[in-house]
Amino acid sequence: MGWAAKVSPDKKELWRYDCKEGEEIHTMQPIGNDEAIMLINAFPARIWRFNHKTGKTIWEKEIDFHVNSTHIQSRRMRFTKDNTLLLCYLGENKVVEYDTDWNIVRTFNVPKPWAAIRLKNGNTLITLEDERRRRARNMVTLRGHTDSEQT
DSSP states (O other), X not given: OOEEEEEOTTOXXXXXXXXXXXXXXXXXXXXXXXXXXXXXXXXXXXXXEEETTTOOEEEEXXXXXXXXXXXXXXXXXXXXXXXXXXXXXXXXXXXXXXOTTOOEXXXXXXXXXXXXXXXXXXXXXXXXXXXXXXXXXXEEEETTEEEEEEO
């Protein structure tokens, strides 16, 4: 994706980020009314939390993906209600949960993670990319254990 934006219900563009050469955006999440968090795939990749009304950066963190293409670095990340971040390492076959100090809380070793979200019951739902069939498979994990897999 070459840009990200916040658009009002009447389709007015309120804020926009245009990718620089070599950047891709595959995930962005609103936080409240004025803030958002965005992962920018690039060399180096970075996660950026910002206030889109004021234009101020709240924090920014470089992420070291060990792959040779921006396109397979990551697809999705999610900020949780517990102030942790679930980050899918698509090309590295894992989902890592970080705390606010960037310490690793846990790692889920799964093939080609596309997205991960924390469910209300505390489980983590991880969607996987399946290259052979070009569709996703779902895996629900509870405290790091696989509970079920659907194809």
